[in-house]
Amino acid sequence: xxxERWVRRLLAVPAALMLGLLVLPPVLLFVAPLGSAEAAEPSxxxxxxxxxxxxxxxxxxxxxxxxxxxxxxxxxxxxxxxVVAALGLAPLVLPPxxxxxxxxxxxxxxxxxxxxxxxxxxxxxxTPAAVVIAQVFVAAPLYVAMAATAFARVExxxxxxxxxxxxxxxxxxxxxxxxxxxxxxxxxxxxxWARAIGEFGATLFxxxxxxGRTQTLPLAVYSALExxxxxxxxxxxxxxxxxxxxxxxxxxxxxLLRGRSGDRARDGDAAASG
Amino acid sequence: MNARAPTAALAVFLACAPRSEPATVxxxxxxxxxxxxxxxxxxxxxxRDVAIAFAGSQQIAAQVAHGAPAAAVVLADADHARGxxxxxxxxxxxxxxxxxxxxxxxxxxxxxxxHARRIVVGDAAVPIGAHGRALLDALADQFGATxxxxxxxxxxxxxxxxxxxxxxxxxxxxxxxxxxxxxxxGDPTLRExxxxxxxxxxxxxxxxxxxxxEGAAISEAFRGETVAGLYRARGFRACTx
Numbered sequence: 059x060x061x062e063r064w065v066r067r068l069l070a071v072p073a074a075l076m077l078g079l080l081v082l083p084p085v086l087l088f089v090a091p092l093g094s095a096e097a098a099e100p101s102x103x104x105x106x107x108x109x110x111x112x113x114x115x116x117x118x119x120x121x122x123x124x125x126x127x128x129x130x131x132x133x134x135x136x137x138x139x140x141v142v143a144a145l146g147l148a149p150l151v152l153p154p155x156x157x158x159x160x161x162x163x164x165x166x167x168x169x170x171x172x173x174x175x176x177x178x179x180x181x182x183x184x185t186p187a188a189v190v191i192a193q194v195f196v197a198a199p200l201y202v203a204m205a206a207t208a209f210a211r212v213e214x215x216x217x218x219x220x221x222x223x224x225x226x227x228x229x230x231x232x233x234x235x236x237x238x239x240x241x242x243x244x245x246x247x248x249x250x251w252a253r254a255i256g257e258f259g260a261t262l263f264x265x266x267x268x269x270g271r272t273q274t275l276p277l278a279v280y281s282a283l284e285x286x287x288x289x290x291x292x293x294x295x296x297x298x299x300x301x302x303x304x305x306x307x308x309x310x311x312x313x314l315l316r317g318r319s320g321d322r323a324r325d326g327d328a329a330a331s332g
Numbered sequence: 333m334n335a336r337a338p339t340a341a342l343a344v345f346l347a348c349a350p351r352s353e354p355a356t357v358x359x360x361x362x363x364x365x366x367x368x369x370x371x372x373x374x375x376x377x378x379x380r381d382v383a384i385a386f387a388g389s390q391q392i393a394a395q396v397a398h399g400a401p402a403a404a405v406v407l408a409d410a411d412h413a414r415g416x417x418x419x420x421x422x423x424x425x426x427x428x429x430x431x432x433x434x435x436x437x438x439x440x441x442x443x444x445x446x447h448a449r450r451i452v453v454g455d456a457a458v459p460i461g462a463h464g465r466a467l468l469d470a471l472a473d474q475f476g477a478t479x480x481x482x483x484x485x486x487x488x489x490x491x492x493x494x495x496x497x498x499x500x501x502x503x504x505x506x507x508x509x510x511x512x513x514x515x516x517x518g519d520p521t522l523r524e525x526x527x528x529x530x531x532x533x534x535x536x537x538x539x540x541x542x543x544x545x546e547g548a549a550i551s552e553a554f555r556g557e558t559v560a561g562l563y564r565a566r567g568f569r570a571c572t573x
Contacts, residue, residue: 162503162505166504167503167504167505168503168504172504181450183505184450184488184489266452266488266489266490266500267455267489267490267491267492268487268489268490269490281455281457285390285457
């Protein structure tokens with residue numbers, strides 16, 4: 059048998075093992091009997107509501123602010139863009155508790171904005187706004203990186219053709235670049251949303267832990283874990299379902315949006331290279 | 333240039349010297365302040381390396397129940413010690429730590445807690461949270477349910493261990509908090525609010541050594557004057573029976 063076939067078979071082993079590692083633990087959360095909730099158990103709905111609302115707001119902001127940024131990063135080289143890209147990716151490598159501490163130092167009562175916040179009577183720490191800020195901090199780099207990669211696939215001559223045919227730069231972006239990049243942009247949005255839902259360390263430090271207000275689903279799981287493991291497992295199962303919904307919505311969004319302009323983008327690609 | 337040679341030699345010596353696994357002690361997070369001195373005292377008593385790790389008592393109990401290899405645990409609550417297998421019974425409480433209301437502003441008394449802007453307490457699963465709730469219940473008996481509702485409305489976070497509650501007070505993100513007296517030690521910016529007569533809450537710490545010589549030795553060392561004296565200087569006190 060040829061060497062190549064052996065290599066392929068050998069590579070399949072670690073891949074299969076890793077896939078098993080990724081799939082098995084979440085599945086076991088559901089397979090082992092979940093039992094039914096005790097009467098005195100705190101309801102999961104406040105935590106789900108906090109997680110759902112804050113992550114939806116975070117996602118909206120990330121897409122609104124992140125898309126132009128990703129587009130700008132994809133449209134050129136140069137030191138400026140490289141520096142911005144590196145700085146923008148920094149939250150990805152920070153451990154979440156460090157991210158939370160950094161946010162606390164920035165926006166807390168001992169930070170540079172403390173005077174201003176006191177004067178206007180506002181606080182950021184311990185509010186749902188702080189949950190949103192923490193989620194944006196950790197999830198935005200994911201979206202920007204994936205969207206920028208997708209935008210970089212848009213060839214310059216397609217945009218130039220659109221401009222010469224009369225499109226403004228915004229129209230060229232909307233009608234040419236976005237449809238081509240849509241799979242990557244939707245994937246980035248889905249991953250960022252799931253990351254925002256799952257954020258724990260940064261929200262714990264920066265926003266605190268108050269059921270019904272700042273206690274997200276991951277915090278509720280952690281809080282329950284040391285008391286009632288069965289309750290924690292039920293909350294964890296709910297969290298897995300929520301994250302899957304976020305990921306599936308990315309696929310759904312791509313499928314819906316490509317139906318409108320996907321064909322045109324494909325035709326444009328074919329015409330340009332043909 | 334000359335200082336480098338001895339330092340390098342020391343590094344090589346330390347790296348090559350025979351090492352054994354340090355004995356692990358898991359202690360309630362409120363015991364963290366004197367960690368270095370306590371580790372040194374324990375090592376002197378035990379004759380080998382000791383490493384102390386701090387966490388909420390509920391977290392320690394859960395970890396040990398799932399097999400964490402601790403030679404001894406020190407918990408802020410005898411309740412969390414219930415059901416721990418393989419440890420000698422806790423015996424009499426080791427030290428006591430009074431639960432107090434601390435604030436940054438000079439509030440006159442406990443009733444004024446309702447006027448604080450932001451209050452931080454412990455989560456119900458943590459000893460400081462359970463004691464805090466008991467304290468508020470006792471105060472509500474005196475000041476009324478409306479007072480209690482006002483205080484609850486000002487609570488902005490229920491932290492997952494005692495040190496984080498104290499941290500919120502120090503950074504200024506909380507104006508008042510229910511903490512241990514030991515968390516105030518030596519901080520001139522924090523004030524203890526006087527409680528009405530007869531109202532108090534106290535955490536009773538228990539030391540549990542794992543069955544065997546080592547666990548017993550660590551228990552003894554904790555009860556000895558060196559270690560107990562360090563914590564008494566911080567605001568802990570002997571438990572009056």
